[in-house]
Amino acid sequence: MTEKYLFQPAAVPSLAVVGSDARYPVGRIFCVGRNYHAHAIEMARPVDKATMRPFYFTKTPSTLVASGETVPYPTGTENYHYEMELVVAIGKAGFRVAEADAADLIYGYAAGLDMTRRDLQLVAREQGRPWDLGKDFERSAVCSAIVPANGRAVVDRGEIVLEVNGETRQSSDVSKLIWDIPELLADLSQFYHLQPGDLIYTGTPEGVGPVVSGDRLVGRVAGVAEVHLTIGERE
């Protein structure tokens, strides 16, 4: 028997899967903060791995946007930023996972943009408030189709690049992640029961910056995927 609802529930957020006609249903979106040294420094919050652990924020799954779309310049900001990231898609449940077992949880990978209202994020940061207004807003989680891992080794290198209108703005390598993917899954699974449908944005390299209406973004993680986004008019 189907449930009776007062109004039509929202569709399940999902992503296309390369080589499959089935889609990947997205349950949660975790994002890692400050996971490349050069980006942490540009944000004036350097990271000492010896004494610090990774930290996370989340985006509501309904914020998901497929690669190739046009999103309006969002309300409430004068400093709308891109952050190009490698995304991990979880395919198997895991809780308190050892680094050595982390690869078993990975369904695949994607290229994503953690779009950010930087002005609102920084106000929240300075006031010790949550980052939601800066990070968890409508259409802020852009993601390519999922590329299945198919048993290959964990992605631990590969150029990560973002171009705006054909000009390179971010250029680094996944090998520069402060906490690599097994370390992230081991750490995050101390705090959450990871499950199929969980996406993890692994952090952005240096070179974050603003976009304006009309800008065309192309991001790429070598050997994984490309992500495309166009910035529309202000809403």
Ligand code: MN
């Ligand atoms: Mn980010």
